[in-house]
Amino acid sequence: MSEDQKKQLEQQLWNIANTLRGKMNADEFRDYILGFIFYKYLAEKMEIFANEILKQDNIKFRKLTGSDETTLEIIEAVKEEALEKLGYFLKPEELFSEVAKRGNSDVDGVSNFILEDIQKILNNIQLSTMGTDSEEDFDHLFEDMDLNSTKLGKTPEARNEIIAKVLAHLDNIDFKLEHTELDVLGDAYEYLIGQFASGAGKKAGEFYTPQEVSIVLAKIVATGKEKLKSVYDPTCGSGSLLLRVAKEVKEVSNFYGQEMNRTTYNLARMNMILHGVHYRKFDIKQENTLEHPQHLDKQFEAIVANPPFSAQWSANPLFTTDDRFSQYGKLAPASKADFAFVQHMIHHLAENGTMAIVLPHGVLFRGGAEQHIRKYLIENRNYLDAVIGLPANIFYGTSIPTCILVFKKCKEHPEDILFIDASQHFDKVKTQNTMREEHINKIISTYRNRTEEEKYSKRATLQEVANNDYNLNIPRYIDTFETEESIDINAIAKEIKALDTNIEAIDKTIADFCKQLKISTPF
CATH class of the missing domain: 3.40.50.150 (Vaccinia Virus protein VP39)
Structure with missing residues (x-):
């Protein structure tokens, strides 16, 4: 990824962050946008990992939506591997892109309500780690994302609309997680943290x-x-x-x-x-x-x-x-x-x-x-x-x-x-x-x-x-004193004397002009 592409990604994320801003200050809307970016990262990492496991069976993880015994067995096997290697698990229907699609489609002109789904998914991510080695690392990780906060909107419908919009924008961004040698998202995340810090004043420290x-x-x-x-x-x-x-x-x-x-x-x-x-x-x-x-x-x-x-x-x-x-x-x-x-x-x-x-x-x-x-x-x-x-x-x-x-x-x-x-x-x-x-x-x-x-x-x-x-x-220990340039007092005195002489000559010329114009002199 070129430097220009990197800056473009950073600007895209910052623009998305500002759709959430509203009346919130920097450290408040920071928690939401960074939380959603993190959720998208976890979901995409989960899908890449699961697809690699299922590759030999020619199965795509997001297609495992059935409730038959075979499908459930496959999902359980993937879960076991994911908890060991990734430290968490997401179901196919809990993937970020799936939720973003649901939130931005409608039934009879009414948008799907996804706030409860998101809150449940974020809780499930944490619950999936219970009793595992990664439990402490995911404990209450999303607790600062209050999707019922009136700062996101006065009504549940208004909050749902703004969140769905943010998810849609994020879903359109490719974090290039398949390219493991690149830390595109990590760099962009650091950029956002820096931007929030600059707007948070004393709290930034x-x-x-x-x-x-x-x-x-x-x-x-x-x-x-x-x-x-x-x-x-x-x-x-x-x-x-x-x-x-x-x-x-x-x-x-x-x-x-x-x-x-x-x-x-x-x-x-x-x-x-x-x-x-x-x-x-x-x-x-x-x-x-x-x-x-x-x-x-x-x-x-x-x-x-x-x-x-x-x-x-x-x-x-x-x-x-x-x-x-x-x-x-x-x-x-x-x-x-x-x-x-x-x-x-x-x-x-x-x-x-x-x-x-x-x-x-x-x-x-x-x-x-x-x-x-x-x-x-x-x-x-x-x-x-x-x-x-x-x-x-x-x-x-x-x-x-x-x-x-x-x-x-x-x-x-x-x-x-x-x-x-x-x-x-x-x-x-x-x-x-x-x-x-x-x-x-x-x-x-x-x-x-x-x-x-x-x-x-x-x-x-x-x-x-x-x-x-x-x-x-x-x-x-380090002498940083800068010596000032020496001043030649005699030369300065001569310059002042010359200026006085010039001023006298100019005053005389002005007086002559005033006399010819028959007006009083200004001095």
């Missing part, structure tokens, strides 16, 4: 990391690796950051994540499945990561995160005996959980692993407990590998400048910490700043080669950091 930041984080943790045994995101949002890491290596064996927001947790699971990640290869939990961690017994080769900036947490004194925090002697402040996330992630980092986390600039220089934790990480553990300053106004919903902290338990360069100031390397697009590919490549190249460049990067020794009392503020 709950489920989306700007693509360029995701790429930087992913490339950092994938440095030197072709395969990753595991990748983990403790605040995984929509799962986009986990999936981005997978694009930077040949293979990721397992994905792990945790997300507190229920709706976003559902979106993350959909995103995983829709990108072709087998249900046995991802383990995403819904809970507060700091207060109720779900993967405490595991360590991960790659860890990435974009946690909520300076969030509140309990900082309960009981956590001083928690293995994640006990060795530091102090907890992160209750009003700023930034370093609590750092400590949590370091606890989960494998000895050969790399972690990269996006945080507000305040973590670099704030005092108190945060300074104490910084000192411990650098002086006692020497885990901090790099500090990267990003442009301001690059995240949706906040304009504050941010940075990336990179940690390793086994640093290849234990004698220093690399500082990169990429804060001035960006493009302004409307009201948002963005990094182009060249900006991203410069950061990654500098990080991987640990090159020093005037006003951009510097390898600071541990002693230098200690001398700065473990203040990591980037200008302390």
Whole structure:
């Protein structure tokens, strides 16, 4: 698929999404359109899988609509295979295209009512997984799609009409799922998530990391690796950051994540499945990561995160005996959980692993407990590998400048910490700043080669950091001061004197004209 075709598909999906918009805000109609796209994906994947099984018998899955014993036996056999391989099952009459056709045909001029059918089918998808290994991955997956919401229409008929229209539009789009080497739908899904994030204001931070930041984080943790045994995101949002890491290596064996927001947790699971990640290869939990961690017994080769900036947490004194925090002697402040996330992630980092986390600039220089934790990480553990300053106004919903902290338990360069100031390397697009590919490549190249460049990067020794009392503020290490061009005062004085002479001559000429015209002079 060409780049133009890809953009055309993205625009088609966005146009369909906007037919649902009505009076809903971005994060509300997001749940419906992404849910319907996911349903279409599951149905098409089911049909392709079933047709492959039935190929030798020259049977098409969607034609198995009878209730005779032979047909039911075939369907049951397909179901058993589907639950094992796909993790879910749909009956032939539950396929997306079949429902779309029913919803857009009429009897005596009256449209078929399909809302109850859709709600039942979505429930059946979940019920089909009960008692199987995939049950947790499909549990309440469609709970945010309330087809009886008056936001879709005041009457059931109005809601039925708009939903049928959306299904018809989606049914006309070929997701090209037969071409397994292409991730056309996955890319389009990511595009939609980004579009919704840009329209959701402050809420966007709950489920989306700007693509360029995701790429930087992913490339950092994938440095030197072709395969990753595991990748983990403790605040995984929509799962986009986990999936981005997978694009930077040949293979990721397992994905792990945790997300507190229920709706976003559902979106993350959909995103995983829709990108072709087998249900046995991802383990995403819904809970507060700091207060109720779900993967405490595991360590991960790659860890990435974009946690909520300076969030509140309990900082309960009981956590001083928690293995994640006990060795530091102090907890992160209750009003700023930034370093609590750092400590949590370091606890989960494998000895050969790399972690990269996006945080507000305040973590670099704030005092108190945060300074104490910084000192411990650098002086006692020497885990901090790099500090990267990003442009301001690059995240949706906040304009504050941010940075990336990179940690390793086994640093290849234990004698220093690399500082990169990429804060001035960006493009302004409307009201948002963005990094182009060249900006991203410069950061990654500098990080991987640990090159020093005037006003951009510097390898600071541990002693230098200690001398700065473990203040990591980037200008302390990279001099970005631009000297102003020197001014020749004597030359300026001569220019002013010449101007005065010219003004006197012009005034005299004007006075002469005024005298000839017999009018008063303006001065």
